[in-house]
Amino acid sequence: MAPIARRIVEAGPITVAEFMRLALSEPGTGYYATRDPLGAKGDFVTAPEISQMFGEMLGLWCVDFWERLGGPASFLLVELGPGRGTLMADALRAARVRPEFRRALRLHLVEISRPLRAAQAEALASFDPVWHDDLSTLPAGPTILLANEFLDALPVHQFQMTEAGWRERGVAADGEALAWTLLPPGESLALLRPEHQTAKPGDIAEVSPAVRAIGATLGARLARDAGAALFIDYGPARSGLGESLQALRGHRAADPLRDAGEADLTTHVDFAAVAAAGRDAGVKVFGPVEQGAFLRILGIEQRAAMLAAKAAPPDRAAIAAALHRLIAPSQMGSLFKVLALASPDTTELAGFA
Ligand code: SAH
Numbered sequence: 071m072a073p074i075a076r077r078i079v080e081a082g083p084i085t086v087a088e089f090m091r092l093a094l095s096e097p098g099t100g101y102y103a104t105r106d107p108l109g110a111k112g113d114f115v116t117a118p119e120i121s122q123m124f125g126e127m128l129g130l131w132c133v134d135f136w137e138r139l140g141g142p143a144s145f146l147l148v149e150l151g152p153g154r155g156t157l158m159a160d161a162l163r164a165a166r167v168r169p170e171f172r173r174a175l176r177l178h179l180v181e182i183s184r185p186l187r188a189a190q191a192e193a194l195a196s197f198d199p200v201w202h203d204d205l206s207t208l209p210a211g212p213t214i215l216l217a218n219e220f221l222d223a224l225p226v227h228q229f230q231m232t233e234a235g236w237r238e239r240g241v242a243a244d245g246e247a248l249a250w251t252l253l254p255p256g257e258s259l260a261l262l263r264p265e266h267q268t269a270k271p272g273d274i275a276e277v278s279p280a281v282r283a284i285g286a287t288l289g290a291r292l293a294r295d296a297g298a299a300l301f302i303d304y305g306p307a308r309s310g311l312g313e314s315l316q317a318l319r320g321h322r323a324a325d326p327l328r329d330a331g332e333a334d335l336t337t338h339v340d341f342a343a344v345a346a347a348g349r350d351a352g353v354k355v356f357g358p359v360e361q362g363a364f365l366r367i368l369g370i371e372q373r374a375a376m377l378a379a380k381a382a383p384p385d386r387a388a389i390a391a392a393l394h395r396l397i398a399p400s401q402m403g404s405l406f407k408v409l410a411l412a413s414p415d416t417t418e419l420a421g422f423a
Pocket residue numbers: 094095102103108116117118119150151152153154157180181182183186203204217218219220223224
């Protein structure tokens with residue numbers, strides 16, 4: 071029996087949030103804790119793995135923001151969940167336009183996966199990164215933070231409206247297999263918010279204290295130290311009802327219960343919750359805006375044209391295809407959103423028209 075199933079058989083039903091935590095990040099059993107899931111041979115592909123242009127645009131965004139900060143001689147460049155280090159390597163190559171930026175940055179990476187830390191160490195060796203398990207050990211100071219497809223992997227609680235009111239969903243053992251269940255009513259129902267009030271029996275609500283905590287922690291930091299945090303992920307611009315938990319294995323939809331620990335689990339990110347946590351902490355919120363619009367404002371089409379002009383004809387087609395995938399509304403352009411939290415005196419940020 072898989073370790074997660076054994077644990078549930080022995081200890082009884084758990085919440086969907088605890089299930090996600092065990093299946094994704096628990097040392098020993100978690101999907102991310104134990105492997106490199108990215109790329110053609112892995113389970114899914116992310117924007118930086120589609121094209122170097124994605125990381126390059128974010129690198130220019132960081133340089134632009136650093137200049138808005140007055141070009142501090144020392145600052146933290148932080149990435150949450152850096153994957154293979156591809157985004158940051160592309161960003162730092164693009165940042166060569168400002169050697170002072172490269173000299174001022176101290177690179178900090180928040181990553182739980184040992185295999186991915188090894189890949190990051192290789193991709194970013196010349197920047198001498200410092201790794202962290204979470205945000206709590208980051209030193210103070212001016213900060214520019216990037217997080218692409220990080221929030222979508224954090225645990226969510228799921229609630230289902232029944233004829234008798236809200237109940238939290240959980241995962242229980244059914245013989246040797248796992249099955250969805252409804253847990254006895256408990257304190258967790260307090261996580262539900264006003265926008266869930268319209269629910270009818272059968273409706274599902276997802277709430278992620280972990281996502282909100284990231285917004286609150288960074289909000290508190292940016293209220294104190296100058297800086298900005300840029301999140302790119304997929305999800306709706308407004309919070310609402312609906313289930314979005316999905317499993318991906320080998321680029322195909324998988325069964326979250328049967329493939330626990332062997333498949334990627336993600337949910338749509340509740341950007342409004344990140345924004346609310348930031349506002350509560352007193353920082354400015356920019357967006358969410360659509361990824362396609364954001365990248366276009368930063369000049370991704372001009373960059374694609376430059377790369378195409380230098381490329382051989384077959385590579386030109388690949389550059390055009392990658393650009394389409396990143397910005398077309400039918401691809402990643404609309405579903406993916408960009409949200410920034412920035413210190414209170416920030417008046418403008420590149421990319422947010
Ligand atoms: N940003 C990369 C990788 C996205 S996959 C890209 O765009 O390609 C999610 C990343 O977050 C992986 O690096 C994964 O190991 C990391 N991760 C997932 N859950 C985490 C957690 N709770 N704490 C820190 N890192 C986590």
